[in-house]
Amino acid sequence: MSTPVVVVHADQQSLAEAVAAKLVTRIAEAQAQRGSASIVVTGGGVGTAVLAALNGARNRGSVDWRRLDVWWGDERFLPAGDPERNETGARQALLDHVDLDPSRVHAMPATDGPDGDDAEAAAGRYAAELAAAARAEGADGGAGLPTFDVLMLGVGPDAHVASLFPKMFDPSEERTVVPVHDSPKPPPTRISLTMSAIRTAREVWILAAGESKAQAVGLGLSPAADPLEAPVAGARGAEQTLFLLDAAAAGGLPPGVAGSDAP
């Protein structure tokens, strides 16, 4: 697993614009190398701001949108189109404005989908979709997951990532997708990638802005933190882990961890 690198931007808007530009570069690189690219998007304030910035990015023409797979790290289990769904925010910010192949936009199921409000079945359905993509890629080592070039995660003030909340998940869960019940943050029912699935991504980018995230970010970078109590501390990419922060979220870095200021 990779050791985190911390990059600090002045404020949330500069952070979102810098992450969007970087994402274009990573997608274009993956498409040049493999013919296609795959990203995992996140809900929440910064995650959605990044997608909106991507829509307005000057270099967005470098992406071949038809050869991009879009997956979600987690979803609030609500009806399709509900404003609280992460999918709804992502569509409004970016996905409805670019020429994606609809069959490559892999939204997590909604409560008015084929499984109704059965979150277990919905999680299983998403796991099956991931496994099918892994098989189609022909590079599935048995994990049941396709290549994720970049997996983005927001972080809650309680240090949760995706919908993996402190002391409420199994760090060694072998499934790739799980239902989440009794979430401390509304809505109570969610669907989430597991920690083992997150850790297969080539690059994990943790995005945080604002003072309310400083403590969680500090825990996420502390070698002593227990990932069960601070899930962000367990979120690492196979090749690279980036903590992409604004100055306020970088206010509680642990001793010995330096953030480099973005140019």
Ligand SMILES: O=C1O[C@H](COP(=O)(O)O)[C@@H](O)[C@H](O)[C@H]1O
């Ligand atoms: O509920 C969620 O919260 C986190 C963090 O959101 P934020 O607004 O505090 O940045 C988000 O990453 C996750 O996808 C979402 O379901």
